[in-house]
Amino acid sequence: MDELSSALAEVVGAREVVELARLSGGASRETFRFLADGRPLILQRQRGGDIRDMGVEADVVRAAFAAGVPVPELVASSNQPSAVGSAFMVLTAVEGETIARKILRDDEFRTAREVLPAQFGRALAQLHTIDPATVPGLAPQDQVRMYRQLLDTSGEPHPTFELAFRWLEEHQPPPCPPTLVHGDFRLGNVMVGADGLRAVLDWELAHIGDPMEDLGWLCVKAWRFGSPKPVAGVGEYAQLIEAYEEASGLTVDPEVVRWWEVLGTLKWGIMCIGQANAHVSGVARSHELAAIGRRVCENEHDLFLALEERW
């Protein structure tokens, strides 16, 4: 940690780095917090083996900051191996809470819950104004094709998912201008304070696509964390859509949002298969991952509920 502290001091141009502490460590990246000459900063560093290019993510965060999206400010970044890590970003620390269940249940966030739906709509409208051409390396994604392939690779048969794929193909929304989408905009990936949205985090899944993807994903049942309210567990569809329309000047077709919500539910189901497969294949032996395989039927049930009377 001493070595990392001095490497960080050099990277951010500080005399002194203290209180370096690891916040979390996932399979592909680690997050640390530290004080650089008294300024609270966050380090995200990639482990070797992660195929994603953190340089692209850094460019996206910088572009989002410039577009006025509430995001941490990028202080330093590199995608070259160094004493700090195989690739890293240093960002300003934003205070608040990311844990969905706390945001949805704790009294402290009562006011935040009221303002979040509209704030989410405005933040999404803002981030969708970023010119994708300013972020080289961002790739367009055909999400239906991508998850079709993931399901096929898993080798697991799921009649419900086949029905959902058929519905998605038959109700494909009209094409739209290429837009930078966040790709994982939901509770858990936003910093929330007592006053509401403070920062949009976790931009590693950003890509070029349909802006309605972000709105639909935010409404997927898994991201309501047990709350009856459809938008991130805090609001109604109309609140999100009205705020988005007002800030963007665009007209939102709620059926297109629902299409993306259905695809999002299907995506999360396929991701659950992947997590269980990580255990079964021996990549990461864990009864927790194994149990996730039996949550796939929750997504299947959600798909039937979402498509009831829409087939």
Add this chain to the structure above:
Amino acid sequence: MNPHDMPSAEQLVEAVREWLERDVMTSTSGRLQFHARVAVNVLAMVERELQVGPTQAAVHRDRLEQLGCADERDLARRIRDGELDDRLPEVRELVWATVKDKLTVANPKYLD
């Protein structure tokens, strides 16, 4: 007919689950307690599957037969290839019923 002595598989799993709930959950905290809770849930799921699994398997076989499919994989392929397009409402009804059976074992609270 299985040749094993009592306790049954279901009772053995139940015994381990009760131990986790009674002794492990109460003397752990944080991540270890969370993982113990996950283990309790997994064992409860296995108990439910041991209870209703054979009946569900028979019902599932009947549903597949009604649709003229050999197994789940065959059903998935035939939906994908459009071979069941002339009876989709029936297909959806039967597939949803199977999903509800899976939830009855995996997480019955989800059906509420």
